[in-house]
Amino acid sequence: MSGHVAPKSLYYLIFLALMIGTGVTVLVAKFDLGPLNNIVMLSVACAKALLVILFFMHVRWSSRLTWVVAGSGFFWLLILFSITMSDYMSRGWVPGTLR
Amino acid sequence: MHGVVMVFFFLIPSIPAVLGNFLVPIMIGAKDLAFPRINLLSWYIYVLGGVFTLFAALSGGVDTGWTFYTPYSTAASNSHVMSAALGVFITGFSSILTGLNFIVTIHRMRAPGMTWFRLPLFIWAHYATSLIMILGTPVIAITVLMVAAERALHLGIFDPALGGDPVLFQHLFWFYSHPAVYIMILPAMGVISEIVQAFSRKNIFGYSFIAFSSLAIAVIGFFVWGHHLFVAGQSVYAGLIFSFISFLVAIPSAIKVFNWTATIYKGSVSLDSPMLYAFGFIGLFTIGGLTGLVLATMGIDIHVHDTYFVVAHFHYIMVGGAIMGYLGGLHYWWPKMTGKLYSEAWSKFSALIVFVGFNLTFFPQFIAGYIGMPRRYHAYPPEFQVLNVLSSAGASILAVGYIIPLIYFMYSLVAGEKAANDPWGSRGLEWEIPSPPPTENFTVTPVVTEGTHQYVHPSQEVGVA
Numbered sequence: 290m291s292g293h294v295a296p297k298s299l300y301y302l303i304f305l306a307l308m309i310g311t312g313v314t315v316l317v318a319k320f321d322l323g324p325l326n327n328i329v330m331l332s333v334a335c336a337k338a339l340l341v342i343l344f345f346m347h348v349r350w351s352s353r354l355t356w357v358v359a360g361s362g363f364f365w366l367l368i369l370f371s372i373t374m375s376d377y378m379s380r381g382w383v384p385g386t387l388r
Numbered sequence: 389m390h391g392v393v394m395v396f397f398f399l400i401p402s403i404p405a406v407l408g409n410f411l412v413p414i415m416i417g418a419k420d421l422a423f424p425r426i427n428l429l430s431w432y433i434y435v436l437g438g439v440f441t442l443f444a445a446l447s448g449g450v451d452t453g454w455t456f457y458t459p460y461s462t463a464a465s466n467s468h469v470m471s472a473a474l475g476v477f478i479t480g481f482s483s484i485l486t487g488l489n490f491i492v493t494i495h496r497m498r499a500p501g502m503t504w505f506r507l508p509l510f511i512w513a514h515y516a517t518s519l520i521m522i523l524g525t526p527v528i529a530i531t532v533l534m535v536a537a538e539r540a541l542h543l544g545i546f547d548p549a550l551g552g553d554p555v556l557f558q559h560l561f562w563f564y565s566h567p568a569v570y571i572m573i574l575p576a577m578g579v580i581s582e583i584v585q586a587f588s589r590k591n592i593f594g595y596s597f598i599a600f601s602s603l604a605i606a607v608i609g610f611f612v613w614g615h616h617l618f619v620a621g622q623s624v625y626a627g628l629i630f631s632f633i634s635f636l637v638a639i640p641s642a643i644k645v646f647n648w649t650a651t652i653y654k655g656s657v658s659l660d661s662p663m664l665y666a667f668g669f670i671g672l673f674t675i676g677g678l679t680g681l682v683l684a685t686m687g688i689d690i691h692v693h694d695t696y697f698v699v700a701h702f703h704y705i706m707v708g709g710a711i712m713g714y715l716g717g718l719h720y721w722w723p724k725m726t727g728k729l730y731s732e733a734w735s736k737f738s739a740l741i742v743f744v745g746f747n748l749t750f751f752p753q754f755i756a757g758y759i760g761m762p763r764r765y766h767a768y769p770p771e772f773q774v775l776n777v778l779s780s781a782g783a784s785i786l787a788v789g790y791i792i793p794l795i796y797f798m799y800s801l802v803a804g805e806k807a808a809n810d811p812w813g814s815r816g817l818e819w820e821i822p823s824p825p826p827t828e829n830f831t832v833t834p835v836v837t838e839g840t841h842q843y844v845h846p847s848q849e850v851g852v853a
């Protein structure tokens with residue numbers, strides 16, 4: 290429950306990193322990187338989410354069980370994304386069907 | 389409106405909130421749930437969500453159906469989508485908190501000797517339900533939030549005119565809403581597992597199969613959502629896979645039905661009212677489940693989609709399954725919860741009325757749907773007249789079947805006989821404490837030495853009438 294107490298400076302550092310991430314997102318939005326657009330945006334978003342979960346939400350210092358619980362949440366998100374994409378990517382494979 | 393209220397405010401919370409909050413701690417030998425205050429909080433949140441939905445209902449209703457399909461709900465409908473969606477969003481949190489509470493309680497608060505495989509099957513069912521609540525509910529919450537965002541701020545998420553994709557909504561919506569069907573039916577299955585053992589005086593046939601089939605339903609239930617999108621523009625290959633996995637989920641459900649039947653077989657069966665509801669559940673759930681297989685078959689679904697066949701199918705699961713289970717559980721544990729006995733003759737009579745009324749209401753809908761009557765229209769060609777009249781007559785009978793219990797339950801509170809600790813002669817922790825239980829359930833923490841419902845085989849039992 291209580292356990293680890295991280296120094297304040299760490300939190301400021303993470304906050305700074307999150308702000309930089311936001312800055313990058315805004316900056317990248319001004320240029321068209323073609324197919325890289327989504328890749329850059331999503332990697333920045335994932336990195337920021339990871340920082341929040343590991344440090345602000347204390348998962349970094351939590352028990353193995355917490356890791357498993359947090360991980361399974363993401364695994365479920367992966368199921369949602371990958372099966373949904375399996376629909377979008379296989380559209381039109383059968384001749385005469387949409388897209 | 390009917391769908392929003394029934395799904396989000398009755399079927400999902402009914403058994404976990406009414407029976408689960410009461411029985412989960414008692415059945416594992418705990419004084420209360422792990423987080424009693426969070427439990428109270430989830431009740432307040434539920435009421436708050438209810439207020440928003442009630443506002444939507446009173447100020448004119450929502451015309452999107454309970455599914456809030458886009459782009460109609462975001463771009464076209466001018467009914468009260470916002471407050472209804474917000475109500476669903478808020479209530480979701482009460483569901484998540486309840487699931488969290490159950491999981492922590494079942495993991496951490498079991499009495500000494502209450503091993504995982506001595507847990508009552510009701511607990512296994514609630515554990516599986518809680519997993520779905522925690523893993524699925526955030527998705528529906530975010531999805532309705534995105535609908536609200538697109539409606540209010542015109543963000544292009546689902547509306548093709550704004551660069552969005554309406555089928556994406558259906559993916560996200562059904563990722564939660566198919567498993568939500570199991571949030572509704574799994575607790576009812578847990579109730580039936582208890583009742584079947586208690587009134588057959590037999591230990592369950594294949595305990596671990598029933599326990600693990602609950603988990604299997606919870607997990608596989610997350611992989612089948614695309615069977616709601618067969619005609620929505622989903623790719624044929626994705627449809628094939630979803631169709632196949634939907635067949636798979638029938639296996640754990642069938643395991644349960646077969647094992648209940650095997651438990652009843654050669655048992656010392658007594659036909660008290662909870663058992664009548666359990667019989668109703670087993671029969672109606674089987675019909676509902678098998679017609680589910682019909683709908684999971686892509687080719688046939690093209691023929692019957694959006695007809696009354698679908699309406700009849702899910703009402704057999706939801707009303708014939710979930711509500712029968714809820715009523716059965718309510719009758720079984722009513723003496724324990726209130727300390728009062730209700731009229732057995734009236735309750736048997738009402739169980740019969742419910743069964744007859746239900747079948748008369750929904751069976752004709754299978755036929756009407758199969759011969760082509762679409763759902764969601766108030767007008768229909770004359771050839772459907774007979775079936776619709778039968779259905780309406782059944783609904784009136786069904787309503788009587790619901791009102792009678794309301795009356796004798798109320799009556800039992802004022803004038804009912806006092807219930808003994810164990811009015812049914814069942815075996816389990818909840819039957820060893822007074823009715824109603826004291827505030828902290830157990831004065832001394834019980835030590836558990838065997839599973840629940842360990843009855844002597846009827847042929848060896850002495851002195852049983």
Ligand SMILES: [Cu+2]
Pocket residue numbers: 565566569612613615616
């Ligand atoms: Cu489904």
